[in-house]
């Protein structure tokens with residue numbers, strides 16, 4: 001093994017890889033020797049991230065994937081296994097923070113009781129169903145590889161409630177408990193499934209909530225006194241993807257600057 005590299009020879013699929021936490025995870029995984037397949041809806045950004053990884057000497061390719069689409073998952077897994085011969089790691093990172101109002105095309109109202117069923121379904125489709133579909137799609141390939149690690153990005157919003165966005169909390173709570181059931185059902189195949197629970201991290205998804213009064217409230221509630229960087233979460237994913245966590249499954253890794261310790 002090359003000294004200091006924690007994922008040599010591993011093949012990792014990373015959803016949401018074009019931006020934020022997914023981008024940071026793809027870059028850190030590649031720097032630790034993984035062959036990274038990053039997927040997203042944002043094709044230009046995704047290709048740019050893959051190009052940056054390759055330019056830095058890593059192995060990466062970008063593939064378009066809508067995580068809500070089961071047929072696209074099937075095609076992706078088939079293509080990755082054909083190209084790389086195996087799949088060792090899946091990071092289900094793709095997510096959305098709010099829904100779009102179909103009539104106005106603008107951000108929908110997310111607070112109860114004004115939250116619409118359509119908005120609820122939009123959030124659940126990406127944040128919960130997308131994680132389910134990915135976890136299902138990689139099973140056979142990981143089993144053929146002799147095991148694997150699935151890392152599902154939940155949130156502290158999957159542990160505690162919030163004033164503003166019940167659908168997001170519900171979707172992240174679903175990821176948290178789905179992860180535990182998948183861990184139990186996949187353990188016999190040496191496929192580990194864990195969830196990661198970030199606090200407030202500076203990414204395009206979280207940016208609107210990190211300024212003004214809501215931002216001040218959140219900062220005041222963060223004992224370590226700063227928002228997270230995408231790499232703070234990516235290093236947690238690195239730990240869960242590596243063989244260092246060979247005896248860890250069904251667990252929750254909270255990375256939140258101490259917010260939920262209070």
Ligand SMILES: NC(=O)c1ccc[n+]([C@@H]2O[C@H](COP(=O)([O-])OP(=O)(O)OC[C@H]3O[C@@H](n4cnc5c(N)ncnc54)[C@H](O)[C@@H]3O)[C@@H](O)[C@H]2O)c1
Pocket residue numbers: 015016017018019020021022039040041042065066067068093094095096097126130153154155156197198199200201202203204205206
């Ligand atoms: N930033 C935070 O404060 C924070 C906190 C807790 C949890 N999270 C979670 O972390 C994950 C990553 O979010 P981020 O903060 O890096 O945001 P981000 O917006 O930077 O990245 C999310 C990525 O997911 C992609 N995506 C959205 N829907 C998709 C779909 N259907 N198929 C494929 N890709 C899709 C987006 O195009 C985007 O590139 C999300 O699951 C989010 O809920 C973020």
